Amino acid sequence: MIDPEKGFTSDVITDPNRFVGRIDLIRSCMQALHSPNSLIAIYGKRGVGKSSLLRQVQQMALGDYTLATNAGLHHEIPDKPRTYLTVFYTCDAIIESGEALVSRLCNDQNDEDGLLRLVPQDGKEIVEFTRTKEVSGGADLKVINWGAKGIESSKYARVVEGDTVQTFRNFVSSVVQHQVKGKMKRDGLLILLDEFDVLQNKNGLGSLIKSLSSKDIKFGVCGIGQDLTDLIEDHASVERLLEQGAIHVKTMPDQEAVNVLNKAEELFEGDLGIDDDVKNDIVKASQGYPYFIQMIGKSCVSKASQLGLTVIDRHVYNRVLEDIKSGVAFPTLESSYQRAIGNSEARQMLLHLLAEQPEEMTLFHEDVGRILLKNVRKDAAEFEVDYLDQNLPRLLDRKFGPVLRRIPEGQGIYEFINPVFRLYVNLRAI
Numbered sequence: 001m002i003d004p005e006k007g008f009t010s011d012v013i014t015d016p017n018r019f020v021g022r023i024d025l026i027r028s029c030m031q032a033l034h035s036p037n038s039l040i041a042i043y044g045k046r047g048v049g050k051s052s053l054l055r056q057v058q059q060m061a062l063g064d065y066t067l068a069t070n071a072g073l074h075h076e077i078p079d080k081p082r083t084y085l086t087v088f089y090t091c092d093a094i095i096e097s098g099e100a101l102v103s104r105l106c107n108d109q110n111d112e113d114g115l116l117r118l119v120p121q122d123g124k125e126i127v128e129f130t131r132t133k134e135v136s137g138g139a140d141l142k143v144i145n146w147g148a149k150g151i152e153s154s155k156y157a158r159v160v161e162g163d164t165v166q167t168f169r170n171f172v173s174s175v176v177q178h179q180v181k182g183k184m185k186r187d188g189l190l191i192l193l194d195e196f197d198v199l200q201n202k203n204g205l206g207s208l209i210k211s212l213s214s215k216d217i218k219f220g221v222c223g224i225g226q227d228l229t230d231l232i233e234d235h236a237s238v239e240r241l242l243e244q245g246a247i248h249v250k251t252m253p254d255q256e257a258v259n260v261l262n263k264a265e266e267l268f269e270g271d272l273g274i275d276d277d278v279k280n281d282i283v284k285a286s287q288g289y290p291y292f293i294q295m296i297g298k299s300c301v302s303k304a305s306q307l308g309l310t311v312i313d314r315h316v317y318n319r320v321l322e323d324i325k326s327g328v329a330f331p332t333l334e335s336s337y338q339r340a341i342g343n344s345e346a347r348q349m350l351l352h353l354l355a356e357q358p359e360e361m362t363l364f365h366e367d368v369g370r371i372l373l374k375n376v377r378k379d380a381a382e383f384e385v386d387y388l389d390q391n392l393p394r395l396l397d398r399k400f401g402p403v404l405r406r407i408p409e410g411q412g413i414y415e416f417i418n419p420v421f422r423l424y425v426n427l428r429a430i
Contacts, residue, residue, distance in 0.1 A: 002310075038245035087192065091199050119157050272304065278317045300320050325429035
């Protein structure tokens with residue numbers, strides 16, 4: 001059996017040697033890192049590789065420019081690049097507000113990415129470590145021993161009871177003074193917030209980011225385009241911080257998508273090959289979403305192993321398509337599919353009609369991807385899908401997904417919340 005993870009992964013890509021393409025985005029990330037007063041904002045739809053790019057920003061912030069060198073941008077790396085200590089936090093839907101997020105940051109005990117690991121305190125031992133497999137110029141701090149006394153963060157950074165925001169400010173100030181400028185001699189502290197879009201209430205975060213951002217402290221957020229609007233509405237001056245740091249991650253062009261498969265083939269080191277015509281079909285099915293390429297690729301590797309083959313050929317790929325059409329290939333997506341359609345054949349047909357609609361161009365900050373309901377009505381009538389207005393609400397209901405969200409700019413405009421789910425519906429048989 002060949003391990004699919006050797007060449008494909010549905011996880012965030014942290015190793016720069018596994019990262020493919022995105023040359024213009026890598027260049028923009030370098031420029032944002034070396035701008036002393038910018039907010040890095042990586043935004044785009046789900047499944048386009050935002051989180052993987054954010055992890056690469058972290059690597060470059062530590063001084064590891066393997067990614068830029070691999071991309072042929074070695075000549076654009078500054079002679080004296082700005083280096084940072086980094087904090088990386090992935091938000092979750094349980095966080096209800098900006099203050100709750102700040103509280104999480106102040107209490108996160110992750111020994112490689114947490115803010116608390118950097119706060120000077122008694123009884124804690126921290127060492128330098130490299131984040132990539134190869135020894136490189138990128139080093140960060142890691143907690144190896146919290147100490148018998150536990151966490152005594154008040155020794156050098158005062159905890160203010162009942163004031164989470166001021167505690168956070170004290171922590172950050174202490175880290176800059178004692179670690180960034182003191183022990184490690186770095187240019188600044190970089191706080192990266194991934195999955196920023198799941199945070200429902202961002203009130204106050206724009207103001208906090210604006211007030212703390214300086215040549216010593218930089219923030220990076222990763223989410224959808226609407227997140228940038230929320231931050232700007234919270235504090236208009238945030239827009240100036242975004243002038244050099246807004247990085248729009250779009251779907252991959254076909255050649256870069258093919259290179260994801262070429263890279264996987266290289267990582268399998270001769271144990272597994274992929275036919276060129278199959279690569280082209282996977283690229284076509286994925287429509288430029290690298291996450292879906294990885295998912296299909298993993299399924300193909302597993303199927304080839306089951307069949308005792310060392311090449312992903314037309315036969316293997318067709319067997320994977322059969323599994324997708326029957327709903328057994330991707331259990332999580334299939335669960336979302338079944339929850340959305342319920343027991344209604346009419347709603348199932350409606351979902352497929354929505355997924356098959358040509359995507360409309362959209363406003364600034366957004367990708368192609370919106371659906372006009374008036375166009376769907378024409379197809380619904382042709383396929384005799386009755387009660388469209390009665391079947392649509394379930395697809396918008398949080399209890400059943402939701403699958404779609406209504407766009408407020410105009411009547412009858414919708415968007416798939418997860419574009420990868422849309423791709424799945426297009427491959428899934430009715």
